[in-house]
Amino acid sequence: MPWEQQRTLTETLLRDAANAAGARRADLLSEAIVQGTAMARSLALRYDGRGVEREELFQVAYVGLVKAVQGYVPGPDTDFRSYAFPTIRGELKRHFRDYAWSVRPPRRIQNLQASINAVEGELAARLHRWPTDQELADRIGVPLGDVRDAQRALGCFRPVSLDAPVGVESAMSLGSLMPDQENTFELVNQLETLRPAVENLAARDKLILRRRMIDHWSQAEIAAEIGVSQMQVSRLLRRIMSILQDALAA
The missing domain is CATH 1.10.10.10 (Winged helix-like DNA-binding domain superfamily/Winged helix DNA-binding domain)
Structure with missing residues (x-):
């Protein structure tokens, strides 16, 4: 099924579920989860190759998808995809934070990453886009440089090889x-x-x-x-x- 058609179907299912009850509501939510699995897998693949098995990433993304489906409240100007993306990404980032460190940064950086994970989904849902580092810093109440340090530390999950090319089809290594x-x-x-x-x-x-x-x-x-x-x-x-x-x- 084409992506946009799947997106429309998922939105319809969730809006119907909001007006249903009992077994009918459960069935609609279950079908919405099935329709959203492709989106969840796509988001999970963005974190592939960072030290966590692909299938494990898929399972974590599915957990985020279920949370998004259960927590979504349709409104006149809402869109499930905008709500689900930060929810699923937050679940993936929490998994990396808790289980996937290859090199552990200072506790201050780890705590700041936890704070970022806690607010970026909220900001993304409100802004209808992913927040900038400055917006995250303002929301958390820390200097911009601290947020950037925490974002750079994401590489600690799986250090990049110095032999890795700097770009697509580039002969230059890092x-x-x-x-x-x-x-x-x-x-x-x-x-x-x-x-x-x-x-x-x-x-x-x-x-x-x-x-x-x-x-x-x-x-x-x-x-x-x-x-x-x-x-x-x-x-x-x-x-x-x-x-x-x-x-x-x-």
Whole structure:
């Protein structure tokens, strides 16, 4: 079934369930859960390859889906997908926080990640989009830098190999871009070189770069969000990485 058709059917089932009772309501909710499994699996796959088995991710996402179905209250301007996404993502993040550490960061960072998990779903449901780091910092009442430190620590679930390529079909590895530990000037120079290059990217290119390099979305997921084919996303990523590599080489 096409994605939009499945989304519409799930919304209809939940709205019918809100006006039903007893066995009829239970049946409608069960069917809504079945229709939502594809969405849950898609969200779970965004966390694939971070040290947790794929099937385990699916099971955690299903738990989030059930919670979303049971907690959703339809209204004139509500949309189940907007409510379910942060609920399922929160469940996945809690699982990583509690069970999947490969390298444990300081307790302060762990606690801050717990606070972020607790409020980002609420903010996403209210804003109808994923909150920015600044919005999370304002909601929790901590400096922006602390939120960014906590977000960067997500890599502790599964450290990235230094041999990993920096981009799609790129010959450059992450390790090749790392400066000598004794040469901090090189690090500062690289950061300052890339900063204007990234800032000068078009808004869509910035979104693609963030989704791929920070949010770890697949090319297919990015394509669905911006309304192009997966092949076009691959070409766009190659062009973006070429721009950044040229900036470093200049």
